Amino acid sequence: MKRIHIIVKGSVQGVFFRSNTKETAIKLGLKGYVKNLDGGSVEIVAEGNEDEINELIEFCKKGPGSAQVEDVEIEFEKPKIEFKSFEIK
Secondary structure, three states, X not given: OEEEEEEEEEEOOOOOHHHHHHHHHHHHOOEEEEEXXXXXXXXXXXXXXXXXXXXXXHHHHHOOOOOEEEEEEEEEEOOOXXXXXXXXX
């Protein structure tokens, strides 16, 4: 079990980034959340297996078609096993 905290910067709000992230995370069996941050970034916290976490990271580096990802900050954290699903906040 791994836990990751991701901040995605660029043109990532108003381009369905959160809904696409949720869809991707659910397909991968991950639990956690995605939310918009003040300043135009998107925050993602997810827990799951390492391979699926890595797939989510790759998705975040590109985002959905209309997104323009400029930077992805990635921090691995100790799993807390606090989520029951993957949600948009």
